[in-house]
Amino acid sequence: MTTLRPFGRALCAMITPFTDAGALDLDGAQRLAERLVAEGCDGIVLSGTTGESPTTTDAEKAALVRAVREAVGERASIVAGVGTFDTRHTVELALAAEKAGADGLLVVSPYYSRPPQDAVEAHFREVADASGLPLVLYDIPGRTGTRIEPDTMIRLAGHPRIVAVKDCSYDFLGAQKVLDRTELAYYAGCDEHNLALYAVGATGYISTVANVVPARLRAVLDAFEAGDTPVAARLQQRATPLIESMMSAGLPGAVTAKALLNALDLPAGPVRAPLRPADREAVDGLLAAYERFMAA
Numbered sequence: 001m002t003t004l005r006p007f008g009r010a011l012c013a014m015i016t017p018f019t020d021a022g023a024l025d026l027d028g029a030q031r032l033a034e035r036l037v038a039e040g041c042d043g044i045v046l047s048g049t050t051g052e053s054p055t056t057t058d059a060e061k062a063a064l065v066r067a068v069r070e071a072v073g074e075r076a077s078i079v080a081g082v083g084t085f086d087t088r089h090t091v092e093l094a095l096a097a098e099k100a101g102a103d104g105l106l107v108v109s110p111y112y113s114r115p116p117q118d119a120v121e122a123h124f125r126e127v128a129d130a131s132g133l134p135l136v137l138y139d140i141p142g143r144t145g146t147r148i149e150p151d152t153m154i155r156l157a158g159h160p161r162i163v164a165v166k167d168c169s170y171d172f173l174g175a176q177k178v179l180d181r182t183e184l185a186y187y188a189g190c191d192e193h194n195l196a197l198y199a200v201g202a203t204g205y206i207s208t209v210a211n212v213v214p215a216r217l218r219a220v221l222d223a224f225e226a227g228d229t230p231v232a233a234r235l236q237q238r239a240t241p242l243i244e245s246m247m248s249a250g251l252p253g254a255v256t257a258k259a260l261l262n263a264l265d266l267p268a269g270p271v272r273a274p275l276r277p278a279d280r281e282a283v284d285g286l287l288a289a290y291e292r293f294m295a296a
């Protein structure tokens with residue numbers, strides 16, 4: 001790990017594969033993780049939003065970390081989603097993830113209860129104090145109802161184990177404020193922002209779309225890193241229709257990613273209720289966008 005890139009640049013917010021009967025598919029998770037690493041992912045984020053964490057048990061979360069660690073070894077970092085609306089439960093999950101072999105923790109702001117910023121800050125500090133793992137602040141107010149305000153992030157950056165941000169806030173100005181005033185590793189959490197945030201100093205991305213096209217997304221960062229901004233821009237633009245189909249067409253990313261992975265005969269399986277699978281029309285649209293992208 002490094003200070004600026006504690007988990008690498010190109011991370012995938014991996015889906016959680018299930019069997020046809022709805023059980024956790026650990027063999028499928030290992031095969032999918034192997035593919036993601038082979039095609040350019042520096043790290044894998046488990047049990048996040050895309051990983052359907054609200055519908056997996058504590059035991060399943062820990063088993064998933066152990067299985068993926070066994071599959072990828074030290075070739076990629078593993079960040080475990082442990083965020084809940086209950087600080088005590090989040091601490092329990094953090095300790096379990098550490099014991100299971102995770103390299104870091106992804107912690108969302110407490111949802112539903114909508115605590116004020118001082119309580120949000122206290123929540124993160126308590127979780128960070130509880131284990132020895134570095135922590136990623138996950139700001140996704142569209143799901144939680146509560147921002148991690150930029151000023152709160154700036155204060156939290158002083159904690160030695162709070163090292164990174166996954167940004168799904170759609171606040172580009174706020175992101176630059178945090179980048180300017182902290183050394184937090186900043187990861188785009190919305191694929192349409194991968195290049196834009198990278199260009200102003202972000203570390204990389206934590207991507208749902210990478211479940212399907214990991215190498216193509218990494219190529220955007222590689223081109224920019226090589227100094228070829230026009231190529232990086234073209235590659236990002238070519239990905240836009242697929243990103244839109246997967247992330248902005250009215251279905252959650254877990255649903256669209258699993259629909260495409262299943263259609264491509266890759267490990268995924270069904271989603272768990274209350275999510276419902278994509279219908280035939282949606283799957284056809286996703287496949288069309290994927291095929292156009294791959295042919296470009």
